[in-house]
Amino acid sequence: MAEFVAPMVCYAPLARTVADAALGVDLMSGAHPYDPYSFPAPEKLTDALHGDLTGLTVAYSPDLGGYPVEPEVEAAVRAALPALRDAGATVEEVGFRLPLPHGDLTAMWRRYLSVAHAESAAISRDNGIDLLGAYAGSIDQGYLDSVRVGESFSAVDFRLEDLDRTRVLYAFEELFDRYDLVVSPVNAVTGIPNSAGRDTVGPDTVEGQAVDPFVGWSLTSPFNLIGSPAASVPVGRARNGVPVGLQVAARRRNDALVVRAAAAIESCLPWAAGYEDLDLDATTV
Numbered sequence: 001m002a003e004f005v006a007p008m009v010c011y012a013p014l015a016r017t018v019a020d021a022a023l024g025v026d027l028m029s030g031a032h033p034y035d036p037y038s039f040p041a042p043e044k045l046t047d048a049l050h051g052d053l054t055g056l057t058v059a060y061s062p063d064l065g066g067y068p069v070e071p072e073v074e075a076a077v078r079a080a081l082p083a084l085r086d087a088g089a090t091v092e093e094v095g096f097r098l099p100l101p102h103g104d105l106t107a108m109w110r111r112y113l114s115v116a117h118a119e120s121a122a123i124s125r126d127n128g129i130d131l132l133g134a135y136a137g138s139i140d141q142g143y144l145d146s147v148r149v150g151e152s153f154s155a156v157d158f159r160l161e162d163l164d165r166t167r168v169l170y171a172f173e174e175l176f177d178r179y180d181l182v183v184s185p186v187n188a189v190t191g192i193p194n195s196a197g198r199d200t201v202g203p204d205t206v207e208g209q210a211v212d213p214f215v216g217w218s219l220t221s222p223f224n225l226i227g228s229p230a231a232s233v234p235v236g237r238a239r240n241g242v243p244v245g246l247q248v249a250a251r252r253r254n255d256a257l258v259v260r261a262a263a264a265i266e267s268c269l270p271w272a273a274g275y276e277d278l279d280l281d282a283t284t285v
Contacts, residue, residue: 018263021231022046025255039253048256049263054088056261059179064219064247065098065171068207069188076244077185080235083268084183084261096175096182098222099167106212108161109221110146115158117143118150142199142214169226176251181261186245188217190238219247229255231262234271243271 013024022045029041060081062074081091098105121131131139132147175182188211192202201213211217223230230249238244246265250257 018231018233018259018266019046019049022049022259022263042253043256045256045259048260051260051264052088053084053261053264056089056180056257057178058084058089058091058181058183058261059094059096059175060091061094061096061182061184064184064222065096067102067188067219068209068211069185069219070190070207072190072238073185073188073244076236076238077183077246080246080265080269081183083235083265086268087261087264089181089261089264091183092179094175094179096171099171100164103210103212103216104164105168105222105225106216108164109215109225110212111149111153111158111161112225114146114150115153116150117146118148118153121147121151140199142201165225168222172222172226172228173251180250180257182249183261184219184247184249186219186232186247188219190244191240191242192217223247223249227252229253229258231258233262233265233269235265235269236271 013021013028015021015024026041026044026046029045031038031040060078062078063069084091100108124131129135132144136144172182188206189203192200194200202211202217204211204213204216206217215221220230220232228249228251230247232245232247234243235246236244248258248261248265250261
């Protein structure tokens with residue numbers, strides 16, 4: 001059985017359509033006595049696929065409170081906002097600011113992942129597989145470095161991270177007090193070329209600001225840190241042909257609302273039929 005640092009890591013589907021994603025989550029969700037972090041599923045997400053967004057309020061943050069974002073990405077996401085209005089929602093751009101710089105949030109998320117990697121490596125070692133020893137030559141260097149960071153992180157430091165996580169949670173909860181949904185770009189850039197080796201990394205700067213090349217160009221980690229449900233929906237293509245995604249998020253345990261919004265966007269901006277020519281070997285997104 002795989003063990004992770006709950007509740008920071010979860011399983012979720014990567015699907016071609018919102019309906020497929022909703023079905024996948026329905027199959028995996030629900031309470032289980034072996035998982036103290038699990039909850040009863042409040043409703044089937046597949047039941048949320050066909051509702052409109054009448055009466056809902058949506059906050060649009062073009063940089064999710066402080067991330068650098070390429071103009072082409074922001075323009076593609078902004079161009080998709082009428083789809084939410086067409087579905088009945090009221091959409092407002094907000095001047096939302098995160099309580100921490102984006103680099104600090106990325107570093108926090110990397111540390112959480114490092115602890116999870118170190119835990120996984122320790123379990124492997126207990127089962128006779130030493131990832132830092134005999135198998136180190138066949139493991140990505142980035143993963144090995146992450147394991148070592150996790151091993152050096154004290155239990156007290158790990159718990160103190162929750163103070164900053166709480167600050168992030170409060171900032172979003174104040175936003176969710178006024179809006180049902182928050183939308184933003186998913187990634188800050190229009191694509192990341194695959195590496196010829198084992199480590200695929202992104203840029204180390206975006207719009208002149210330094211970012212972590214592993215995950216600093218992604219705007220998804222704040223919701224990972226606070227446990228809010230979020231979905232990525234393709235809303236167009238950049239000039240290089242790579243899809244641009246809109247991220248839609250809601251308050252914790254409002255997964256059905258996220259699915260409802262994602263399905264409405266997909267209905268107004270159908271995309272799947274136009275992506276057969278995308279060369280996925282050349283670019284990762």
